[in-house]
Amino acid sequence: MDMFEQPASALPYFCPNCRSNRVKFSLIAGVKQRIRKDAATGAILARDDAEFARMEEPTVQCEVCSFIGNEQRFIKQAQREPLPKPPQVVYKR
Ligand SMILES: [Zn+2]
Numbered sequence: 001m002d003m004f005e006q007p008a009s010a011l012p013y014f015c016p017n018c019r020s021n022r023v024k025f026s027l028i029a030g031v032k033q034r035i036r037k038d039a040a041t042g043a044i045l046a047r048d049d050a051e052f053a054r055m056e057e058p059t060v061q062c063e064v065c066s067f068i069g070n071e072q073r074f075i076k077q078a079q080r081e082p083l084p085k086p087p088q089v090v091y092k093r
Contacts (some may be wrong), residue, residue: 006058009071013060014078017067022078024063029055 006027015021030053036046061068 006052006055008058008060009075011075012078012083013071013074014081015062015065015067016069016073016077018062018065019077019081021062021064022083025074026061026063028059028061028068029053 006029008027013022013025015025031050032053033050034048035044037043038045058071059068060071060074062074
């Protein structure tokens with residue numbers, strides 16, 4: 001099987017379920033394997049090598065709470081609740 005190269009966004013993720021994880025995620029992809037069957041008996045006559053099924057949008061799993069959702073849910077949550085910015089020190093004279 002080829003190296004796993006599921007495309008993933010460079011935008012920040014934030015788990016919409018536990019809302020504590022912005023760092024540890026897994027990308028999940030389906031595997032596709034072409035087969036040929038005997039039409040009458042259903043026996044599998046041939047199998048190709050398995051390959052990763054290309055998906056429009058990656059599926060993401062939070063490694064903290066195991067929640068699984070499509071990538072947009074993680075991106076949208078990160079946009080709704082961006083990381084708090086560190087306080088800016090303003091020098092006034
Ligand atoms: Zn989570």
